[in-house]
Amino acid sequence: MIPDASGPDSARLASGSTAPLSTSLASPKRLAIALTPVVGIVVTPFLPFVSTPTFVFGLPAAVVWMAAMVIGTVVALQIVERSYQRDGGAALDAAEAALDAERLAKLPEGEAH
């Protein structure tokens, strides 16, 4: 569903090609990490502390759980992003930036502001 390839693209982009970027961003490992809080959100109404009135420090457990899922999502995506950067994403980003700079330089003055 989401493009999944790596390696040759870095070299192709570094050579200045405008061919499509392709990344291993959506690798199974990274998808699994990112989707963990998603599953936690979907199953919320079935959790025992949500299906019965439960309170944590005076707050509804559902509110505390969803706050944890929001923060968990941010943490999960930070892990995914770092993993991606480590596995070659940084080079792809740099190559994409170089291509965009080239494209911007070709835009006529006054095209946009």
Add this chain to the structure above:
Amino acid sequence: MLPVLIILGIVAIGAIGVWSRTRQTSLSGWSVGKRDLPRWTTWFLQAGESLTTFSFLGLAGIAYGGGVAALFAVGYLTISCVLQYFITPRQRQLGANRGYLTMADFFQDRFGSRTLGKTVALVGALFLIPYLQLQITGLGLIVQLATGSADASGFSMIVASVLVVVFVIWAGIRGLARVAVFKDFMMVAALVIVLAGVIASVGGIPTVVEKVNAISSGYFTMSRPGLDATFWVSSVIVTGLGAGFNTFPHLWPPTLAAKSGAVLRRNSSWIAIYQLSLFIPILVGLAGILVLKQKTPGNFVLLSVAQHTLPEPLIAVIAIGGAAAAMVPAGAIAMGISMLVSHNLLPVKNPKLRFRLNHVIVAVAVGLALAFGLAKSDIAALLLLTYGGLTQFAPAVAIAIGRKVRVHGIPVVLGIAAGTISVAIITFAGIKTGGVDSGLISLAPNLIVLAVSELIRRTVFKGQPAVPSEAEEANDDALAAARPVAAEGASA
């Protein structure tokens, strides 16, 4: 005094939008700039859908009637951040390489099908009109509730609509971005003020929770009629998919205008934190159970609680925040509609004429929505189709972001048609679905029709490629060479 303050605030919002020495002079510059919007500008545009009139009017109302089930909005918006992290950089990359200006460009180009491009443009523009009306009517309601004056409500709707038309036409996406920054700060300030009022007047959050629990513990278990586990799961999934796959046409300009995929990725990885602010209207809705009369209409809850707990000048701040929350999405939606019509539907080749027509369509779209709002016309039923209907684009987006598109455009058109018709039938025929969202159910006929018609195509036209060669990304080098300025849209 209060109406004057609010109208002045609305005028100030419009002034921020046109605060630019230079007017946009081309359709591409107007809609996506130079595709170089920096991280924070993109952030505020991306966050636009998190804090809207729904946060002000809808969410507190759902909490007032259904308790913690209102958290579903936090759920689907958070899920959409995860999906957007993976999907929007790819959409932006294709847009930059192949010159998209709209969502319809993306479909037309990826599937090599004009029919699909025009279908998406038509369906998208039609579904956005009631969504635009919702923003303008919501603004009027906020002013009416804050001031108690129906005249002030109508007048504020007219003033805000005119200002939206002016700043959108003048500055395009850059103007929208400036107002979006102001809006987010105002919204957060307004929500904090409302919460402070509740704490000062009713008691701390644990006190509110304890008192509501004494009335009924059902507010804390997602068991209220119509707001149960089935509602939660289906609405969280379908709305999360719709927003995550970027199926709303007015959300495409921020994606296409971003400086890079990395900007979109990094923003998406943090932006879920915004959803924490939605806990405030939910808690205010719970406080409403304690301070408001029974059967208060849901949309009235947040501002009614504010009136019970806050002095007049602070009500003005909240109303201006609410007005900004309506004007930013209204501007984005007006841009979305005008781009789809002028760029994808009208057969106009002359770029200058098309740009002028685009401006006319902005004014017509906002004018129509305002007229429906002032006449209190009930096109809200169409809004029921908007979410479920636009989510029917999600399978096509999933196919189109792949490296190679292996499905023909016509099966995709047929699938979208089947899904959208299914949503309409379920909605208007009043078919009981046991609480399952009509958009989720309709993905089934959508996928079945898509799969069967693609299978038939492959059998009948054996060996023929699904998309024409110019739609293949492998040819992008040649395309780029032939198109030195990759900024004017694919269908230009």
